[in-house]
Amino acid sequence: MKINAPRGTNDILPPLSLKWQYIEEKARDLMARYNYQEIRTPIFEYTELFQRGIGETTDVVEKEMYTFTDKSGRSITLRPEGTAGIVRAYLENKLYGQMQPLKLYYIGPMFRYERPQAGRFRQFHQFGVEVFGSNDPALDAEVIVLGVNYLKELGLENLDIYINSIGCPDCRKEYFKDLQEYFNQYRQELCEDCQSRIDRNPMRVLDCKVDNSKEIISNAPSILDYLCADCQEHFARVKDYLSVLGLDYTIDARMVRGLDYYTNTVFEIKYSGLGAQDTILAGGRYNGLAEEIGGKSIPGIGFAAGMERLLLTLEKEKVDLPESSELDIYLVTIGEEARKEAIKLLYQLRNKGYRVETDYLERGMKSQLKAADRLMVKYAIILGDDELAQGKAIIKNMQTGEQEEIALEKILEEDFRKE
RNA sequence: GUGGGUGUAGCUCAGCUGGCUAGAGCGCAGGAUUGUGGCUCCUGAGGCCGUGGGUUCAAGUCCCAUCACCCACCCCA
DSSP: OOOOOOTTOOOOOTTHHHHHHHHHHHHHHHHHHHTOEEOOOOSEEEHHHHHHHHOTTSHHHHHOOEEEEOTTSOEEEEOSSSHHHHHHHHHHTTGGGSSSSEEEEEEEEEEOOOOOBTTBOSEEEEEEEEEESOOOHHHHHHHHHHHHHHHHHTTOOOOEEEEEEOOOHHHHHHHHHHHHHHHHHTGGGSOHHHHHHHHHOTHHHHTOSSSTTSHHHHTSOOGGGTOOHHHHHHHHHHHHHHHHTTOOOEEOTTOOOSSTTOEEEEEEEEOTTSOSOOEEEEEEEOTTHHHHTTSOOOOEEEEEEEHHHHHHHHHHTTOOOOOSOOOSEEEEEESHHHHHHHHHHHHHHHHTTOOEEEOOSOOOHHHHHHHHHHTTOSEEEEEEHHHHHTTEEEEEETTTOOEEEEEGGGGGGSOTTOO
């Protein structure tokens, strides 16, 4: 019986893996310029971490986690997102003892048990950043701009940036009350899910796709009218900094995030044309999270970008990405004696830093040159028993077709990278 | 979890209302004066027609089930 990869997972094969490497390198390069350092945390954590961090009533925790019991009887969960684990690591390793703010990034797989569809998989990859130890609005702006710049540097232009502030627990207390009161008046007109959302987390109703177009929602009280003085000022300053940077954004007062830990600034970057899953990068501030999972009160902010969605977008926008790895030389050999000499040459050339390939199927010269052509090498070095007898080899320029003889001992002095 | 669509060579697909040794293009391998690629031409390999049942003289083609993939809902990156 044939075994397939589990549902919702993907093999990342060459040459696609080259594109992955490329977007990861871009991320690392950007991170260096903004002074973010990489952190690698476990792929699985104790289930409790996500329950407390992400929120018991979120869909992610309620029905999308890969949870199992290990041999000691503890409940383990494959991480569905990156932030909770990193906050845990920050607290556990007492990183607040280091110079603050601490700016971290990560790239790796996440797991959610969901029905796969366009831009959504059960194992997917995120590139994300987290900044701890500062509530400076300038950092909110930096993180947003960072996300935007990453996408821009990859060559994406048609992005929609949405921001909002969902305040702190203090401002939300009154807002929740009023919002519940408001929605309760129209309870019967809302969808079933929303009716239960009213009691559990009324802000979710605002985000409901089913009731989205209804007036009830557009006329609902706005969080922005409830922000306390501090939160108002924080949001105002974030917007100021974004304006200074010349960033175009839309304020969406109805934008809430599906993870409970967000406070104050939240944002999303979307690309229309991706299908239903059009958010490629999103994040926000989470000043209460560290405390929520049992640590000190530490402000934090971050974002995560979905790599699969990013690649999909780059594809749709027809952005040029590396298609194949470039080889410098293909070593063509004819005859057993020449082969022996060529094997030696092969390693010498590689040690000098050239990208070199040769034939391992005992093919004729014709086929070997064909292979060289398909590998798009710049040069072929032809070494047959005849040449060997004369202490020579042939260097063939595959672009021009020109070829010349060269003494064997001179080969390593040649520059095969020249145009 | 719910709905719709699709499943035929490595890839993209064609196979009308059930009937012959299941096809094409691309790709792959080999060849076209015996040591020279890209173009062209020739030849070849490769398919239990997703899987399991059923209807029928006969099923890739109809029915049922199952699995997978795609898309959407939901949710999120």
